[in-house]
Amino acid sequence: MEEIYAKFVSQKISKTRWRPVPPGSLQTAETFATGSWDNEENYVSLWSIGDFGNVDSDGGFEGEHQLLCDIKHHGDVMDLQFFDQERIVAASSTGCVTVFLHHPNNQTLSVSQQWTTAHYHTGPGSPSRSSAPCTGVVCDNPEIVTVGEDGRINLFRADHKEAVRTIDNADSSTLHAVTFLRTPEILTVNSIGQLKIWDFRKQGNEPSQILSLTGDRVPLHCVDRHPNQQHVVATGGQDGMLSIWDVRQGTMPVSLLKAHEAEMWEVHFHPSNPDHLFTCSEDGSLWHWDASTDVPEKSSLFNQGGRSSTFLSHSISNQANVHQSLISSWLSTDPAKDRIEITSLLPSRTLSVNSLDVLGPCLVCGTDAEAIYVTRQLFS
């Protein structure tokens, strides 16, 4: 990784997300949002990596990201998602779910909608409610799904004041993350190593399917679905393991890959190049997994010279992607481990890397060491 820029921002970063580029546009990512946690005052901030026209002549600050605007957020930002180009949904440790609206004209953020007690506990025998942290949120315009420590699943619509659907006691333990499988189905992971599929067409509070890790019930912290093959799902666990699941068959993961030394906080398939996967962890590392299937040209590159082959192989796999998409490189049954190349992206170990996001050739991640790292040449 040649060009990776770090900026210290005086707040611990819990989430980083690229603003989606308009469909069909040729633009590359240039704006991202971050959320902070564990500060006395937390913020949702928008940053730009675009050039402002006043770039220093010496080029020293060219790659650095600049703060566009920020807004105070009550409680830790537990999760953050772009709803559309202008709107950002933030999940709070106070159980509140907020939609922020970005006004590009005067570069400000404002609250456009808020569900204050989306997640809450009810104490034994008393009707009093105490707030429960909302741990995950996922958006699929116009729907917003949130999960929380209270084991509750909420389905919101951007234009509705009340939740459209709530599944109380959906999980007996804490739900850590949620993602859409295919509308109207969602996928949740919890703190006892289970992956549950929920179908909003069904009534009642039972999941339509439960998949789980065997044995030690290791908590799962993150989940992401393959962008093209909706049955392929990756999760990351407390022990730093990466699990790949095929939700069509079996109740156990297809493969378990030893990865980080501590909690894996996030896992993301590359949205347009899903043979590449990215993970980050409490142990302070950020990894790039390359599973582009064996192409003859690639093996010859292998012989020629070491590490660079990862990057060189990219263009080939990119073209090959179309006809290879039928057999996913992540599900192949032969011991695939030796075919996956792993690159560590951060120059040195730091405190926990809490979040990452990839879009096109750009990657952003945020750490507890109060730094935001950005690179614009992932596959250079």
Next chain:
Amino acid sequence: MEELDSEPTVTLIPGVNSKKKQMCFDWGPGEMLVCETSFNKKEKSETVPGCPFIYIIRKDIDVYSQILRKLFNESHGIFVGLQRIEEELTGKSRKAQLVRVSKNYRSVIRACMEEMHQAAIAAKDPASGRQFSSQVSILSAMELIWNLCEILFIEVAPAGPLLLHLLDWVRLHVCEVDSLLADVLGSENPSKHESFWNLVTILVLQGRLDEARQMLSKEADVSPTSAGMCRILGDLMRTMPVLSPGNTQTLTELELKWQHWHEECERHLQDGTFASSPHLESLCKIMLGDEAALLEQKELLNNWYHFLVTRLLYSHPTVKPIDLHFYAQSSLDLFLGGESSPEPLDNILMAAFEFDIHQVIKECSIALSNWWFVAHLTDLLDHCKLLQSHNLYFGSNMREFLLLEYASGLFAHHSLWQLGVDYFDYCPELGRVSLELHIERIPLSTEQKALKVLRICEQRQMTEQVRSICKILAMKAVRNNRLGSALSWSIRAKDAAFATLVSDRFLRDYCERGCFSDLDLIDNLGPAMMLSDRLTFLGKYREFHRFYGEKRFCDAASLLLSLMTSQIAPRCFWVTLLTDALPLLEQKQVIFTTEQTYELMRCLEDLASGRPVRGEPGAQRLQEDIENTKLEMLRLALARNLARAIIKEGSLEGS
């Protein structure tokens, strides 16, 4: 007790009149609580409205600066890197490494200073602007001291190169000259610029003779009268022997050459070569190291250490480290001239010139408002093996003491506590206990934060703290009616007692509602089930229900029986278990064998005989009646089942 080095500063608590009221306080790890007491100082009990607040007093206020947070975070990475420098590295490579680390620290300070400077310019109200500016000057002083320590203690430059380093040091910190240079060169007629001669003088004072020569040539171009003089002085500047890093000449050679050059300068001065130009003459005097001429430029020199370095450059270019303090002291005296007394910064620098590391650290501790500087500098010097002999009469050694102070300050902060962990890790003596004390006091607002704290504890095998954190979370979950979560946490803590408690809650809920909650958890307990007997029972009992639901009656029956015979089931639950056996006994086919039926009967009689017979009135009596009816029904069902089983087994054997 040692004597106090300086008077402690007085902090006034707003709203408290300490003349009338007494105050009380309590120490915390990094802060202090202060409040007013209801005791009056004087006898008469006049009721003055008191101060209703409890104040938190923090000593390390710099921790709360937004900009300095970057310094703490960035230097944390450098610190951790330094601790990992392999001990095997020796000699040159080790020294190079340490110098690099030191430079990294300094560049972080500089970056911070830069940002603070921007903030000071952008500040909207003058008060905060002043605050930022004062922070800038503190940071700049820190960098100045650090740089000098780097030259003297880490680089350990010998005679010769020492002066080159000191020159760099001065050039780096007296940097107004660069903007002046640009200003003058940018003007239409540089040599007529009002600051032209000031600029040339500063360049000479800083030993930037090449640039000074270029300036002189500009002067020569426009005034033919002084062109000759300028050329001669320029030649003197060009021929001044200096040590260049790549050069192999010895110090003695250099000294000899320098002596010749010096004499030549002297000759020119005595011959009155520059007599017609006071500017040039004074430059020549400076180059001769003439103290009086140097002191005339006090304004341009700014401070005594600049004076010291210039003086060394033109009179003792091969000064040895051990002689430094002598020149430093006399420079300070000459420069201040008895008009003012030295300030803390002067004392610190002087201590460094005297190679008194401990004095440097002590003075810095007193003068600076944070522990960051002394903790990191001391640690670095300790890695240079410079502090080993020194032991404190309290705690462990000085490095550890300062690191502990700094880390405690971080832990007192709402969000910087994570940085503190690594500092404690590298304090071999008291770090561990300090961490144990501090980590338990981190508020656990969300499970995610708790997981981070847990990870810290687990990595360090702090089992006691792990258990306590899990217990806190389990208790919280119970209070929030999240039994599944509570059970998970007690399993993680391997806390059998608490697991039993939660299992009981589950069983009670089952008895009340007739169905289990949190099946996703109970069905997947796996080996964790063995944590406590009650939990095992809960898991097995649920398994019985599953068998029953799946119509695997024989498996269900033998499991039910074994729950009682193996004594896993609590006595109070036996009635429920036996009642659960009823539908199995009433099935069309025979499920319990004779053997099993006898066992069941024995259990039933055990239970019945163990019951206290009390003739209490009212509701309790009614309850007892119901129980007795249940027992009678069971006896009947068992007897019938026994009969059927005997027939079945008999006929099977017979056939």
